[in-house]
Amino acid sequence: MYDIIIVGAGPAGASAALFTSKAGKKTLMIDSGQSITKKAWLENHYGLMEATGPDLVDTGIKQAEKFGTEVIETKVSKVTKAGDGVKVETDIGAYDGKHVILATGVMANVAEDSGITTKEGTEPKIKKIVAVDREGKTNVNGVWAAGTCAGESVHTIITAGHGAAVAINVISELNGERYVDHDILK
Secondary structure, eight states, X not given: OEEEEEEOOSHHHHHHHHHHHHTTOOEEEEEOSOOGGGGOEESSSTTOSOEEHHHHHHHHHHHHHHTTOEEEEOOEEEEEEXXXXXXXXXXXXXXXXXXXXXXXTTOOHHHHHTTOOEEEOSSTTOOEEEOOOTTSBOSXXXXXXXXXXXXXXXXXXXXXXXXXXXXXXXXXXXXXXXXOOOOOOO
């Protein structure tokens, strides 16, 4: 069983995976390869003068893998409550986790197909988003959402930050105390 399964490897998902893996949590990131970030040209992302979306996505995945995130490419069809955890059903099999973070970008279909509450979108051209509380929790215990699918701006810098924030909330819940990841120069 994974501690955390993340659905989506765009800026929100990969940022979440980076934090969860670095915190020592067994993390699986499942991606369909369809991130809209792969179509982006970035000149407004802090810390980058300019970058292509595909390069940003690839770097995010590599950062998460550096700390132990397992990454698979397949399509997720459904997320359901299963005992004390959550089951994620994909085209190639099912995976069990204690928590799931949905980071599905502009798509809320996995949430809708799973009976997770959605609502009208807040960004232009985003029809539906996952309904979450301030911490990123959905109406299903153990299921969280981050980034654009949770109503955050489509800008990569914002979705990456939100992915990190939700991951910290999940890690804190697993640890039973507030988690902080702050490295210093050596």
